[in-house]
Amino acid sequence: MGTVKRIGWRLLLMLPILALVSVLAFLIGVLTPGDPIEAQYANRFTAEQLDQIRATYGLDLPLWQQYFVWLKNVAVDGGGISIVLGVPVFDILGPNFLNTLILTLGGVVACVVFGMAIGATAGIFHRTWIDRAVMLIVQIGSNLSIYWFGLVLIIVFSLQLQWLPVGGMQSRNGGGFADLLAHLVLPSLAAGLISMLVLARFVRIGIIHEVGTEHFKTFASQGIPRWKLYGKHVGRNILPSAVNITGLEIGTLITGVIFVESVFNWPGIGTQLLNAVNGKDYPVIQGGILLVAACYLVVNLLTDITVDSLNPRLRRA
Amino acid sequence: MTASAPRPAAVAPQPGRRPGAAAVLEVAGLSVSFEPKSPGSEVVRDVGFTLSAGEVLALVGESGSGKSVTASAILGLLPRPAQITSGSIRLGGDELTGLSQRGLSAYRGRRLGVIFQNPLASLDPSFTVRNQLGEIIRHHRPGLGSGARNELAAEWLRRVGIGDADRVLRAYPHELSGGMRQRVMIALASLAEPAVLIADEPTTALDTVVQRQVLDLLHEVVTTRDAALLLITHDFDVVEHMADRVVVLRDGRVVEAGVRSEVLQRPRHPYTKLLLSSVPRLGAAPAGAGRGAAQPGADAGPPPGTGSAAASEGNPGGTGSADAGRPGRVTSGARTPLAGPADPADLTEPNDPAEAADSERGELLTVRDLTKTFALGGLGTGMPRREFTAVKDVAFAVRPGEAYGLIGRSGSGKSTVARLIGGLLPATSGSVVFDGHQITGSGGAALTRLRPRFQYVFQDATSSLNPRLTVGEQILRPLRRFGLAGRGRAAGRELLEEKLALVGLPAELGGRYPHALSGGQRQRIGIARALALEPELLILDEPTSALDVSTQATLVELLLDLKHRLGLTYVFIGHNLALVEWICDRIGVLEQGALVDEFATDDLYDDTRAEETRALLAANLSTRKAGTP
Numbered sequence: 001m002g003t004v005k006r007i008g009w010r011l012l013l014m015l016p017i018l019a020l021v022s023v024l025a026f027l028i029g030v031l032t033p034g035d036p037i038e039a040q041y042a043n044r045f046t047a048e049q050l051d052q053i054r055a056t057y058g059l060d061l062p063l064w065q066q067y068f069v070w071l072k073n074v075a076v077d078g079g080g081i082s083i084v085l086g087v088p089v090f091d092i093l094g095p096n097f098l099n100t101l102i103l104t105l106g107g108v109v110a111c112v113v114f115g116m117a118i119g120a121t122a123g124i125f126h127r128t129w130i131d132r133a134v135m136l137i138v139q140i141g142s143n144l145s146i147y148w149f150g151l152v153l154i155i156v157f158s159l160q161l162q163w164l165p166v167g168g169m170q171s172r173n174g175g176g177f178a179d180l181l182a183h184l185v186l187p188s189l190a191a192g193l194i195s196m197l198v199l200a201r202f203v204r205i206g207i208i209h210e211v212g213t214e215h216f217k218t219f220a221s222q223g224i225p226r227w228k229l230y231g232k233h234v235g236r237n238i239l240p241s242a243v244n245i246t247g248l249e250i251g252t253l254i255t256g257v258i259f260v261e262s263v264f265n266w267p268g269i270g271t272q273l274l275n276a277v278n279g280k281d282y283p284v285i286q287g288g289i290l291l292v293a294a295c296y297l298v299v300n301l302l303t304d305i306t307v308d309s310l311n312p313r314l315r316r317a
Numbered sequence: 318m319t320a321s322a323p324r325p326a327a328v329a330p331q332p333g334r335r336p337g338a339a340a341v342l343e344v345a346g347l348s349v350s351f352e353p354k355s356p357g358s359e360v361v362r363d364v365g366f367t368l369s370a371g372e373v374l375a376l377v378g379e380s381g382s383g384k385s386v387t388a389s390a391i392l393g394l395l396p397r398p399a400q401i402t403s404g405s406i407r408l409g410g411d412e413l414t415g416l417s418q419r420g421l422s423a424y425r426g427r428r429l430g431v432i433f434q435n436p437l438a439s440l441d442p443s444f445t446v447r448n449q450l451g452e453i454i455r456h457h458r459p460g461l462g463s464g465a466r467n468e469l470a471a472e473w474l475r476r477v478g479i480g481d482a483d484r485v486l487r488a489y490p491h492e493l494s495g496g497m498r499q500r501v502m503i504a505l506a507s508l509a510e511p512a513v514l515i516a517d518e519p520t521t522a523l524d525t526v527v528q529r530q531v532l533d534l535l536h537e538v539v540t541t542r543d544a545a546l547l548l549i550t551h552d553f554d555v556v557e558h559m560a561d562r563v564v565v566l567r568d569g570r571v572v573e574a575g576v577r578s579e580v581l582q583r584p585r586h587p588y589t590k591l592l593l594s595s596v597p598r599l600g601a602a603p604a605g606a607g608r609g610a611a612q613p614g615a616d617a618g619p620p621p622g623t624g625s626a627a628a629s630e631g632n633p634g635g636t637g638s639a640d641a642g643r644p645g646r647v648t649s650g651a652r653t654p655l656a657g658p659a660d661p662a663d664l665t666e667p668n669d670p671a672e673a674a675d676s677e678r679g680e681l682l683t684v685r686d687l688t689k690t691f692a693l694g695g696l697g698t699g700m701p702r703r704e705f706t707a708v709k710d711v712a713f714a715v716r717p718g719e720a721y722g723l724i725g726r727s728g729s730g731k732s733t734v735a736r737l738i739g740g741l742l743p744a745t746s747g748s749v750v751f752d753g754h755q756i757t758g759s760g761g762a763a764l765t766r767l768r769p770r771f772q773y774v775f776q777d778a779t780s781s782l783n784p785r786l787t788v789g790e791q792i793l794r795p796l797r798r799f800g801l802a803g804r805g806r807a808a809g810r811e812l813l814e815e816k817l818a819l820v821g822l823p824a825e826l827g828g829r830y831p832h833a834l835s836g837g838q839r840q841r842i843g844i845a846r847a848l849a850l851e852p853e854l855l856i857l858d859e860p861t862s863a864l865d866v867s868t869q870a871t872l873v874e875l876l877l878d879l880k881h882r883l884g885l886t887y888v889f890i891g892h893n894l895a896l897v898e899w900i901c902d903r904i905g906v907l908e909q910g911a912l913v914d915e916f917a918t919d920d921l922y923d924d925t926r927a928e929e930t931r932a933l934l935a936a937n938l939s940t941r942k943a944g945t946p
Contacts, residue, residue: 212396214434214435214438215438215439215442218433218439218440219441219452219453222425222426222430222457222505222509223423223425223427236441237443312442312443312489
């Protein structure tokens with residue numbers, strides 16, 4: 001009962017946040033330097049005609065009116081019409097957005113699996129050479145650029161070893177789910193790299209902390225085997241912070257995905273957004289930002305709910 | 318199984334072994350080092366003792382004496398770089414040193430159980446009591462079904478005095494009080510019925526009332542099963558209450574061992590004597606100190622006669638040797654002798670006659686109907702808003718030159734009262750008046766002007782000092798803040814020297830960082846910082862609770878001495894009745910946020926005391942000995 005109420009509150013609180021985000025998304029789009037109409041049509045039309053075009057897009061209205069027009073467009077009109085392409089924004093972003101979500105999900109899986117594994121290895125073997133070696137690799141990895149790392153992955157696994165495809169989302173003659181997975185491996189690793197290393201650090205520190213706690217010693221002093229202690233007591237107690245970090249890292253991950261898409265030729269919204277920025281295509285930029293921000297909010301909400309449900313102090317309040 | 322095996326004679330003869338009782342744990346020549354490769358770095362050296370069935374052996378020492386390390390070594394749970402460098406540990410005749418963790422597992426729980434110091438931390442916060450007890454039962458008795466496991470867990474909870482076992486089984490640790498958690502912990506450690514139970518300061522984190530219950534329970538659990546208990550403690554009251562035999566450790570070595578009555582009544586080693594003389598006792602202040610109470614029939618009103626009776630008992634040199642006997646750098650010469658001639662006239666002189674006239678009826682601090690409620694939950698948290706009243710309608714007054722004690726169990730609201738008086742927390746209602754000036758409700762400049770006149774010494778000296786600043790800088794900062802530090806470096810250095818000398822510390826310490834000081838020295842710095850602005854009132858929030866007994870004794874003597882010399886007024890918060898009796902002239906007793914009793918210290922033993930006061934008195938382990946020398 002308490003849980004349902006708490007989630008209800010969180011949902012309610014999302015509304016003002018979403019409103020604020022929409023204002024920011026709108027302003028970021030509008031206030032970027034440059035005029036899309038001029039960029040698009042200046043060499044073909046006279047100044048009066050340009051003003052007319054502006055009027056049809058509603059760009060001559062005061063800013064606050066433009067904002068509400070845009071809100072209405074987002075709500076009912078597919079996010080408005082792209083200035084460059086002349087089609088509804090969500091028709092452009094929609095299908096690509098799904099692809100981006102797939103890649104983000106791949107990145108999250110890579111982040112969680114490898115982050116946990118790397119962190120656990122270092123944490124369990126704390127104060128041995130294994131910990132030092134793993135942490136050195138983590139240190140180096142954290143300083144790599146995603147672009148470069150993506151290219152190295154392609155060179156090693158696609159060109160040299162030829163285990164995995166070079167890029168794209170599907171083979172030319174199509175292919176099933178396995179084909180999609182094969183295409184997904186390398187970009188997911190690249191997208192998840194930084195996040196997995198951040199997570200690994202937290203997992204490692206969490207394990208070191210937990211092993212030093214009195215309750216770990218309590219169960220160790222009763223002769224419970226090590227692996228059981230790690231699996232149950234350590235694992236359960238670092239879980240909330242691991243979930244928390246993963247949730248926060250998804251934000252970073254989405255940003256990374258947009259770059260990774262261009263390295264691996266992944267048909268996501270990243271390419272669309274880059275084009276939109278170049279063409280000063282307001283509606284697309286605004287719609288894209290809003291979409292990503294909404295995703296981020298949803299992820300945050302899910303993270304909070306999960307973390308709360310893992311905390312016995314809140315579960316029964 | 319028997320103790321007939323030849324044993325390296327590490328310790329002096331062991332009187333008091335019950336004839337015929339088999340030695341279940343034999344430790345001989347044990348040395349432990351954190352740097353196994355460099356000789357001479359041992360933190361435990363050549364320690365040996367034996368423990369027989371049905372016996373309670375107390376391993377006593379101050380922090381850093383190696384008592385906890387010894388326990389960890391026996392359990393095979395030494396922290397990573399530490400290693401046993403020599404010696405043997407035999408449990409029921411089996412050698413434990415050299416065994417792998419896997420090898421040790423066979424002994425853990427079944428033959429050797431342990432109860433750790435902090436009951437708040439020794440249960441896993443993420444699992445219910447049922448789950449945790451169940452895990453232990455499943456490990457030791459794999460054949461049992463889940464119904465039988467629950468039955469056994471509930472049975473053990475009842476055995477450790479938990480009436481509503483079913484509720485406790487379903488509870489998470491945070492839903493239980495500290496005392497309850499320690500009972501659960503005792504049940505957990507005893508489930509597999511080990512022959513030896515090790516308890517590492519099992520009651521240090523509990524208040525006195527609960528402490529006694531837990532100790533009695535522990536005694537019962539051990540003796541009814543004829544198991545042996547190795548009790549690690551720094552508290553001689555606990556030793557006296559529980560132990561059959563005592564081993565005193567200092568700097569990792571055994572300095573004295575013997576049966577309890579021998580060691581406590583006729584200690585041979587000077588270190589043991591020092592430790593014993595430092596223990597505050599109800600009805601008898603430790604040697605060489607005292608607020609000068611114990612004059613029967615004397616009017617206990619202010620001003621109190623301070624220190625007049627101090628020199629009559631015990632050894633006057635005791636305070637000096639307390640410092641000299643320790644490796645610390647405290648110079649006893651810097652300190653004014655404690656038991657100086659008392660001149661009551663010194664104590665009452667008002668610092669400013671005009672202001673004193675302002676204050677009501679000669680009270681320096683007046684607290685009226687003080688109430689503090691905290692809100693829990695509320696908007697945005699998804700939980701209903703609840704209010705929790707921590708302090709309720711508390712009223713008392715402190716006269717100049719007086720030491721007023723506030724005592725109560727943990728959670729009774731005593732620290733909250735201290736913070737309200739100190740203007741560190743806003744009060745919900747009621748008033749705190751300091752020398753005619755409102756503290757409650759006044760903020761900003763008005764409060765800032767008053768601040769130098771009342772200062773606060775915190776419970777935890779370590780966390781109340783900034784680790785990144787030298788302690789000298791921390792003492793001088795408040796002075797600079799009020800423009801009192803003088804001009805130039807030399808003036809500052811001179812001031813600092815003066816402030817450090819006041820608390821008996823040499824001037825060199827001013828350049829150090831907190832981590833380079835001992836616990837006692839840190840608390841002295843805390844006091845020096847509070848005294849830097851020459852306040853009239855010090856609020857002392859359990860300033861000695863984190864310190865060893867001998868350090869505590871010297872610190873209390875310092876406080877009494879400062880009060881006498883500087884004419885200070887104290888509000889002293891404590892949970893140890895003997896300590897409060899030692900320092901304070903009047904005592905207020907808090908129970909669940911309300912002041913339930915208030916009396917002059919000499920009336921502590923009157924029949925008219927409130928129930929809570931008598932409960933605190935009864936729980937004090939040394940009460941039985943009150944009055945006896």
